[in-house]
Amino acid sequence: VFPPDTPVGRIGEKALLRHIRARIAAGPGVVVGLGDDAAVVETGPVTLVTTDSLVEGIHFRREWGPANLVGRKALAVNLSDIDAMGGVPRYATVSLCLPADAPFGFVEGLYDGLLARAGETGVQLVGGNVSGTADSIVVDVTLLGHGDRLLRRSGARPGDVALVTGTLGAAAMGLRLLGEGKRITTVGEAGQALRHCLTAQLDPAPPLGFGDAVARGHLAHAAIDLSDGLSGDLRAVCEESGVAAWVDGDALPIDPAVAILERERSGDPTALAIHGGEDYQLLLAAAPEDVPALRDLAARMNVPLTRVGGFTEGEPAVSLRTASGVVPLAARSHEHFGGRG
């Protein structure tokens, strides 16, 4: 082991990879773990695959918080995708790009978080690659899962109810707070709402297992995870399903901490709940007659579930209904190139 401030460039790629491999034990289903040309894992007749990266300067900054939260989030955003397909996460590979001056302590912390989140969810880390890069750290995770009942984006039907799990807006508020200099490590006990939003941004907690349970019970026609924001993700379901949708602006499960913090600054919590991304909650399209069973399941699994709107026939588009009328709802999603030129 090296002192935490050792630049990885001084350790070297091979030695760092050896160290990482030594931290990772083989687990259930792993025929060949890290250290060979490829990993070998036991799979079912179909395998779910998803890939998502966290890029320094775009999705995270090192000064935002401890490195283990970057590791946790890098896995969580992929866990959310597998759950939204109705699958069970199994195996992950991690491809890590590091500038030569990145400290060893960051890599240790990152793997602390990856391994902890993997342990919580029964995921085995089976592949790892370490590479150099000129400047920004990139953590790219590919996650494999099992699944025999699938929840597609394309199954929503006219007449279906739109429901979301959890609350909305806290992760987007957390991002704003980070930009204002708030840190999870320094916010005091009094700052409960701040801490909640910072945690939602830095360590997202998708309702894991709920998608799988919904799929097994045939309780929804379609699902997507809320990574880009309700407006954008609901529109994606409409496009894939060939339907229109509406959102009840007065029924949104706005995160209570977001409501408190926005009230303090005379802001609009509804906008954050509708357009703010990275909630990593599930958006479901379900037949009205399945809603009671869906509510029972959610209650048993301690997953908050709120009816937020519905699907209708029509061109793919989303409208917002409030007491003052109906307006078209444009997607204002994340665009990770960081600017539209």
Place this chain on the structure above:
Amino acid sequence: VFPPDTPVGRIGEKALLRHIRARIAAGPGVVVGLGDDAAVVETGPVTLVTTDSLVEGIHFRREWGPANLVGRKALAVNLSDIDAMGGVPRYATVSLCLPADAPFGFVEGLYDGLLARAGETGVQLVGGNVSGTADSIVVDVTLLGHGDRLLRRSGARPGDVALVTGTLGAAAMGLRLLGEGKRITTVGEAGQALRHCLTAQLDPAPPLGFGDAVARGHLAHAAIDLSDGLSGDLRAVCEESGVAAWVDGDALPIDPAVAILERERSGDPTALAIHGGEDYQLLLAAAPEDVPALRDLAARMNVPLTRVGGFTEGEPAVSLRTASGVVPLAARSHEHFGGRG
């Protein structure tokens, strides 16, 4: 479609992803392709997984050649890993990090290369992610494969023969030539040796299918693909297998173009063949009695195969035997952090 010089930041992540998805057709084994939360693919009882990235400024430079070669190589380095395990490549996911000013034409070219190489090898692209980054392009590929007979790194035994496919040193020579300003697009017809080495570096051609055939015939005890160079990769086999190895310095299949170019500059072609990386050929450990069958198989598949040394009992280490004696062979592998501090 956008003009090739359009910065991707002006196109936006969603629109670019839509364009990429439209280019990729679903193929055999693909239950759900791109465009949902996760891809879904048919798999066997075991699945091989490997991941490897190409990072701009570390593994490639945009001025080195056309973007399609970056795409081809990004897949090839992973194909080589699956083949070295004795597997058959099936499905790939691509995670692409782009700075906002990267031109659309680069992305088009990259996918031209990825799709062409995938088509040549029966691989389906099933996952794609596009993300921003501050500056360097990162192409991260994860490749899944089938395989029921595995070629591990750990199976070499004392008395085994060491063999390599193809020739050695051309890719490392190509890297040196690129550093000297030589380009595949401008080298004339007369520069056949130059062109050969530049191609070896920019568009590597692993002996695909040979690893699978060797594994099916039970003709080798161990295999590794030569990505870091013979000295480093042979040492890795020794470490995993708990054996020592020796290399016959006079028997190496030095690439003829490397020999010509090194002779011109009074250099040492043997050093390039031993330490130069990225040949993406196979290094095999085989029982002496299996060598004739291995040679027959190689001849049938048009794969050059050369005996380069052997394995003995002893601490993991590699020695070099030449007419002038035996010396220890230290690994001088790639260290992709680009400097050891």
